[in-house]
Amino acid sequence: MPKFQLHVSGLNMLSKCGIQFERRYINGEKVPPGVSLVMGTAVHKAVAADLTEKITAGKLLPSEQVQDIARDALAAEWQKGVVLEEDYAALGEKKAEAVAVDTAVSLAELHHEEAAPGLQPTHVERPWVLDIEGLPVQLAGTIDVQEGLRSIRDTKTSKKSPAADVADTSLQLTTYCLAVRQHDGAVPEKAGLDFLVHTKVPKLVQIESRRTDADFPHMLERVYQASRMIEAGLFMPASLDDWYCSPRWCGFHPTCKYARRLVSVAVGSEK
Ligand code: SF4
Structure with missing residues (x-):
């Protein structure tokens, strides 16, 4: 084994x-990644392709190609499913994707321009x-x-x-x-x-x-x-006051039996 x-x-x-x-x-359970993780994956793919070119061809890829790889990788990851964290949820899915693409492309370009030449x-x-x-x-x-x-x-x-x-x-x-x-x-x-x-x-x-x-x-x-x-x-669960034990940061929260559920209680409505 x-x-x-x-x-x-x-x-x-x-x-x-x-x-x-x-x-x-x-158990092998998977939850869809958040937007930040999807952007990180897209940037990693562009950085890896850029630096692989440096190893094999002795120079970096053209800037446009690095940007295209980040853009395509973001779109491919987005297609697999993504969870919109609070800031992105407020934008709606289309706008959130556009923001994520722009961010991934600009970060891949930043690495290409400022980090990759020195590596x-x-x-x-x-x-x-x-x-x-x-x-x-x-x-x-x-x-x-x-x-x-x-x-x-x-x-x-x-x-x-x-x-x-x-x-x-x-x-x-x-x-x-x-x-x-x-x-x-x-x-x-x-x-x-x-x-x-x-x-x-x-x-x-x-x-x-x-x-x-x-x-x-x-x-x-x-x-x-x-x-x-x-x-x-x-395995021990997180403490209830750990910041990451929340719907925003833990994808298992909705189905976790150890998670604290917030229940709204109406107060002050008696007449
Ligand atoms: S919701 Fe459950 S799985 Fe998620 S951090 Fe809290 S205890 Fe852990």
């Missing part, structure tokens, strides 16, 4: 809400899997961009500028650095996050950090603990 593959997104989900993890990764990728969207000794789970993931042993990078789309320490505290970057050490023989010199921030004027924020061998034990302890929980089949 194949081993369960634990991705860092699953590891993070498990530490926030075990029920979400169980439904998504153990020397050796791998793009590199999948990896690690066996962890003594565990029934494997750790797995996909590195967005690798520049040999010089750096690994993850591309993010965001509405807000990130916190200054976001790369230092990223479990995702730690797992990617471990994967490179195991597959390529050394920890990469830098681990970076390339944030494409969709403020009024889109901006690129690049934040870099480093990992050493001392950074891996605490991450692996989390994997060991996750493995025990998966084996035991014991």
Whole structure:
């Protein structure tokens, strides 16, 4: 029987809400993504195509082609189904899609103009899997961009500028650095996050950090603990006051037996 593959997104989900993890990764239930996730997927496809061209042909794609890839990818993802978060719901589906297309195209273009020229990728969207000794789970993931042993990078789309320490505290970057050490023989010199921030004027924020061998034990302890929980089949729900335990942030909320339902009670209407 194949081993369960634990991705860092699953590891993070498990530490926030075990029920979400169980439904998504153990039971295989899927909920349609929100607009932000769909935009992120479209931008990732354009960035990957642009940087793959740099590896194979030694130069980036023409700007128009990068924009077309983002536009087409957004349309294709939209067709599969999307949940309109509050801001987008207020616009209505057609307008929301138009805004999402414009945003994805402008962020892909931003990466093409400001981030991609400075990158020397050796791998793009590199999948990896690690066996962890003594565990029934494997750790797995996909590195967005690798520049040999010089750096690994993850591309993010965001509405807000990130916190200054976001790369230092990223479990995702730690797992990617471990994967490179195991597959390529050394920890990469830098681990970076390339944030494409969709403020009024889109901006690129690049934040870099480093990992050493001392950074891996605490991450692996989390994997060991996750493995025990998966084996035991014991999952705890999020706390009721956790911000993400809400219809806006959790797609399972409408059908979750642990979720708090808001019931309207009429008050002050007695005559
Ligand atoms: S509604 Fe709350 S408890 Fe239920 S899966 Fe979502 S986050 Fe977890």
